Amino acid sequence: MDSKILLAEDESKIRRLVASYLVREGFKVIEAEDGQQAVDQFEENDDVVLVMLDVMMPHKDGFDACREIRDKSDVPILMLTARDTENDEVTGFQMGADEYISKPFSPTILVTRVKNLLKRTAVNDMSDVAAGGLRVIYRERSVLVDGERVVTTPKEFDLLYYLMKNQNIVLTRDQIICTVWDMDYNGDDRTVDTHIKCLRAKLGKYAKNIVTIRKVGYKFEWVE
Helix, strand or coil: CCCEEEEECCCHHHHHHHHHHHHHCCCEEEEECCHHHHHHHHHHCCCEEEEEEECCCCCCCHHHHHHHHHHHCCCCEEEEECCCCHHHHHHHHHCCCCEEEECCCCHHHHHHHHHHHHHHHHHCCCCCEEECCEEEECCCCEEEECCEEECCCHHHHHHHHHHHHCCCCCEEHHHHHHHHCCCCCCCCCHHHHHHHHHHHHHCHHHHHHEEEECCCEEEECCCC
């Protein structure tokens, strides 16, 4: 694989642990101890395929580093944080982050999330999608229904984005789970049905565009 990942984390033990797991999976890891060093390393390495940034770092925090890197590149960015609050997530996404994971985390799950993010960015261009008055703004992690912002959970957002990017294509529950949830997800596939139900409740008149395909899965149906 030998894909290059930039890992910025000021806690050396965590940085070395995460780096070792990534190297074991075939990635090449460039390490940074603070936000400024992360930006400098990114500028010196034009073949980085993914950036991982801790939020709380000296000299320049992860949010500022994220913003600076996003101004220069569309590279996937995954934020690491010890603070599990919605405001932090919103701030990260507004700065251009693509994924968010809270500490403490399993290194194995983190590696899975990295692989999923790389797969997701390879499959689509992470551009915004729209159907009538329903808009999904990817970088801001925002859903607008006729101009009004609708609050969704991270999984609801990813689910809607996946459905709308594959407009008029039937997606099986297994396909949805493999893409929206972690590849090693072992839960009941009825969780897809539950999330669809919650999503429909938030989309108003556009709820009907998420069509159930009996015994198969779902599709986002739209005719221009």
